Amino acid sequence: MKKTWKKCCSLIVAAGMVFALAACSSGTAAPSADTEKETEAPADVSAVDSVEDSDDASAGLSAAASEEASAALSADAAAFSTAAAAEFSTAEAAAFSTEVAPETASTAATDGAQTAAEGINYLVLVNKIHPLPEGWEDALETVHTTNSLGDDVEVEKKTYDAYLLLKEDLEKEGVYVDLDSGRRSVADQQRIMDDFTKKYGADYAAKTVATPGFSEHHTGLALDLYLIIDGVDVVENEDMIQYPEIWEKIHAKIADYGFVLRFLEGKEHLTGYGYEPWHIRYVDSVDIAKEIMSTGVTLESYLGDVNETDVDIDYGTSELYSQEDLEEAAIQIKCSFASWKGCELHSLRYAGDECCTEENIAWLNSHEGVTEKYTQVAEFLGSFHSPVESGLSAWEPDYEYTDYQWWLGRTENGGWEIVDSGY
Ligand SMILES: [Zn+2]
Numbered sequence: 140m141k142k143t144w145k146k147c148c149s150l151i152v153a154a155g156m157v158f159a160l161a162a163c164s165s166g167t168a169a170p171s172a173d174t175e176k177e178t179e180a181p182a183d184v185s186a187v188d189s190v191e192d193s194d195d196a197s198a199g200l201s202a203a204a205s206e207e208a209s210a211a212l213s214a215d216a217a218a219f220s221t222a223a224a225a226e227f228s229t230a231e232a233a234a235f236s237t238e239v240a241p242e243t244a245s246t247a248a249t250d251g252a253q254t255a256a257e258g259i260n261y262l263v264l265v266n267k268i269h270p271l272p273e274g275w276e277d278a279l280e281t282v283h284t285t286n287s288l289g290d291d292v293e294v295e296k297k298t299y300d301a302y303l304l305l306k307e308d309l310e311k312e313g314v315y316v317d318l319d320s321g322r323r324s325v326a327d328q329q330r331i332m333d334d335f336t337k338k339y340g341a342d343y344a345a346k347t348v349a350t351p352g353f354s355e356h357h358t359g360l361a362l363d364l365y366l367i368i369d370g371v372d373v374v375e376n377e378d379m380i381q382y383p384e385i386w387e388k389i390h391a392k393i394a395d396y397g398f399v400l401r402f403l404e405g406k407e408h409l410t411g412y413g414y415e416p417w418h419i420r421y422v423d424s425v426d427i428a429k430e431i432m433s434t435g436v437t438l439e440s441y442l443g444d445v446n447e448t449d450v451d452i453d454y455g456t457s458e459l460y461s462q463e464d465l466e467e468a469a470i471q472i473k474c475s476f477a478s479w480k481g482c483e484l485h486s487l488r489y490a491g492d493e494c495c496t497e498e499n500i501a502w503l504n505s506h507e508g509v510t511e512k513y514t515q516v517a518e519f520l521g522s523f524h525s526p527v528e529s530g531l532s533a534w535e536p537d538y539e540y541t542d543y544q545w546w547l548g549r550t551e552n553g554g555w556e557i558v559d560s561g562y
Contacts, residue, residue: 481526513548
């Protein structure tokens with residue numbers, strides 16, 4: 140039932156779990172704030188609780204998910220690199236990252252250094268796992284503009300030019316937008332973090348403010364739009380989300396100007412954020428933007444950083460769990476799997492209520508590092524395909540694994556966590 144991971148695989152799984160924790164933790168605690176968008180200190184804590192969160196209710200993740208995510212992330216990222224360093228020599232680590240990165244655009248995601256002479260890499264990937272590359276801020280050229288609210292917004296130069304064309308085009312269709320947020324420097328983000336820490340304590344700050352260095356807004360290429368409807372500024376996320384038909388019109392146009400939508404519905408496990416119709420990202424290529432938008436993939440998967448495949452999920456029937464319960468469990472697995480480099484998850488099925496025995500609950504609770512007492516257990520069985528060239532991977536190359544087991548535990552009031560997996 141349980142299998143010890145081979146050494147190199149443990150790194151892969153560790154990475155997967157880091158991201159799972161980061162992007163998908165379905166804990167119930169913690170107030171919510173959209174960590175990408177969230178920048179300003181609120182008037183009070185409840186203001187943060189009620190607004191800014193990126194997860195819309197239909198996304199299937201608890202509202203707390205994305206912000207807990209960012210909280211966990213920098214620490215996780217640090218833990219991950221420490222773990223990686225401990226497990227691998229530098230050369231091995233280098234080989235590992237080469238091996239897992241497809242040759243195409245993905246290298247762009249990890250190219251670090253930027254120089255003023257080279258300019259910036261418009262396909263850079265900055266998210267909860269990939270920090271802003273070193274030297275980025277030195278190479279960046281920006282412009283400042285003032286929005287209809289009178290706020291100063293800073294945007295990368297070409298991004299701003301493209302945005303103006305997009306805005307003009309939208310206005311022809313009667314759609315009016317403005318810029319709520321553009322570039323935020325790492326120093327700005329640090330100031331917000333410090334401010335929150337001072338006001339509300341380190342734990343709260345870590346949960347509500349994007350980790351400095353790990354926000355796409357640092358690039359200057361990410362824009363948060365707001366709507367102007369009948370001359371009225373509609374700025375709050377929960378208000379903006381009420382206008383799906385307007386966002387649809389906007390999203391239909393953005394690729395024509397080299398922008399993509401970053402935080403797609405149902406892709407939280409890949410991007411680390413819930414749906415954000417207002418957050419668009421400039422990629423400086425209409426062709427690439429059109430390819431990404433027409434196929435509906437995340438920038439992460441376009442750049443080869445995660446796998447994005449359709450998974451056939453069979454929830455079967457359950458007397459114990461609702462469909463929603465099981466969907467949440469499946470999301471945890473998909474999250475974890477997203478970082479299994481080169482592997483493709485094909486199917487998942489709930490193993491049935493007979494998995495929820497006292498014995499299995501006791502077994503989950505006996506796992507090392509389990510501090511919470513699980514009261515429920517769910518088992519999923521899945522099939523996945525290993526990479527054609529396995530390289531450093533522990534898997535047999537090009538092989539379809541079937542009936543692979545995932546064991547998830549849930550506390551009385553908590554979310555699902557993957558506690559064990561293997562054969
Ligand atoms: Zn944003």
